[in-house]
Amino acid sequence: MDWHQIFAGRNDRMKASEIRELLKLLDQPDIISFAGGIPDPDLFPAEAFQEAFTQALTAENQATALQYSVSEGYAPLRDWIVGEMARLDIPCTRDNIMITSGSQQALDYLGKLLLNAGDTALVGWPTYLGALGAFNAYEPRYDRLDPETNRSAADYAEAAGEGQVKFAYMSVDFANPTGRTLDAQMRERVIDLADELDIAVIEDAAYQSLRFEGEALAPVLAREIARKGSIDACRTIYCGSFSKTLAPGLRVGWVCASKEVIGQLVLLKQAADLHSSTINQMAIATVAQNQFDTHVAKIKEAYRARRDSMLAALEKHMPDSVRWTRPEGGMFIWLDLPAQLNSADLLAQSLKSERVAFVPGHAFFADGTGTNTMRLSFSKMDEALIDEGIERLGRLIAAAL
Template identity: 90%
Template sequence: MDWHQIFAARNDRMKASEIRELLKLLDQPDIISFAGGIPDPDLFPAQAFQDAFSQALNPDTQATALQYSVSEGYAPLRDWIVGEMARLGIPCTRDNILITSGSQQALDYLGKLMLNVGDTALVGWPTYLGALGAFNAYEPRYDRLDPETNRSAADYAKAAGKGRVKFAYMSVDFANPTGRTLDAQMRERVIDLADELDIAVIEDAAYQSLRFEGEALAPVLAREIERKGSIDACRTIYCGSFSKTLAPGLRVGWMCGAQEVIDQVVLMKQAADLHSSTINQMAIATVANAQFDSHVATIKKAYRARRDRMLSALEAHMPEGVTWTRPEGGMFIWLELPTQINAADLLAQSLKTERVAFVPGHAFFADGSGTNTMRLSFSRTDEAGIDEGIARLGRLITAAV
């Protein structure tokens, strides 16, 4: 049967994630991988989760843990998130919170909620590959979101053509893939631009908790609330996740925004999966209440040491003409290579001769540009592996210059 002739046309825009494919290399013990932006499983609070699942399955709570539940999410977890949002300067209520199956599901829902075919999404250049994957199914156009320029709202609207600009998507803290953080002035500029264009802002905060150094900056949503007085008067939607702090396998994230938006997305969740796993939400709530801050402090110490080791190794082994970011947190360092080097070709050679994996940067550009860029993750590899892997890459890149 020719299945393609009955697939919807939007499937042509859905591509396999290069990162998902590269994660398969983790099963090969001789590969040093800087590819997947994934937590170190040795740092998971495994015993705490074992105890939490046992607690959820005791006779008093097992019926709740194993039964269908409300689409909005497990109330005690939503209440914990309300408290966490307040700490970030985002006063809200339970009605402003929706639990999702990871923040990736939130991105999919928001694309589905807002994008008509031909509408424009403003994204970073580069931006998170998973966001492009989530939005692509809804057949948007992409334009470069660059608050550092003097580009006007009229310029953005004109570039959108017959469609209209619907939202600006960005990761403002230690962004995937670049590791960069948007400063306070640029955060304010994004709010100004969104007001001028009358669009939404999607604030992807997956790495917000992983700051190693420097001054913590208020989220875009917090800044907008300061201006407008209430979350329900704001156009920013904050997407959070426990994947980078507690455990990605449980697939628990959340969306925080105006109740009108949350209510509409709840209808989508009812149609898509009814609700996220109740027992997983219960376990997350238990562990978060008991040790979220202390556990985050532990992983930040480990990841900071690995970031420092990778930065030192890059200084020692990279040839002239290679530049890289110096993130204040998160999991990523972004490299720009001399223009004649194609990072995808470099990866193929690296896997063959050096046995080091990374992600070629072109995958993070909506237009496929950035062929001379690459993303390195320092979260999964120990310090000895970082030293050896960067030395091998430096040797390979030096030969290609």
């Protein structure tokens, strides 16, 4: 049977994630992997989750934990998130929150909600690979979102052609893949641009809690609320996640937005999977209520040390012609190589000779450019392995010049 002739045409736009494929290498013990943006499992609050799941399965709670539930999500968890949003100067109510199966599901739902085939999504150059994967199924075209250029709304609208510009997507804190943070002026500029174009803003806040140094910046949604007075008057959609702070395997994230947006997302949730796992939400709520701040402080201390080790190793081992970012938090450092180098070719060589994995940068560009870039993650390797891996990688790059 020729399945391809039966598959919908949109499937041609869906490609295997290079990162997901590289994760298979983690089972090879001699590989030093800077590939996946993966939390260190040694830092998971496993005992706390064991207690939380035990509590969820008591006679008093098991009927809730194991039963169907509302699509919006577990109420005590949504209430805890409301409190966290208030700490970020985002006043809201439970009705402004919907729980998703990780923030990745939120991106998929938002693509489905906002995009018609041929519409334009404004994204960074580079941007999060998972966002491109989520949006691609809805057949958009992409345009470069670069607030620093002061490109006019009219120019974006003209470039969209017959389609509409629908949203600007960005990770504003310690972005995946670059590790960069959007400054306050540029955050305000994004709101201006969105108002001029009458589009949504999708604020991916997966790494927002992982600041190691520097002054925290108010989220885009907080800034828009300050301008307009209420979350229900705002166009920014905030996507949060517990994957980088507590545990990615439980697949719990959330969307914080106007009630009108949440109402539409709930309909998509009902049609897709009814609701996210209730017992997982209960466990997340219990652990978050008991030790979110102390646990996040613990992982930030560990990741800061690893970032510092990687930055020191890059200074020590990389050729002078290589440039890299210096993130204030998160999990990633971005490398710009000399133009003649191709990071995909380097990866193939590295896996054979140096046994070091990383993510070639072209995967993060909507147009496939950026072939001389790469993403390194420091979150899972200890300091000694970071130095060894960067030394091997520097040797490979020097030999290719």
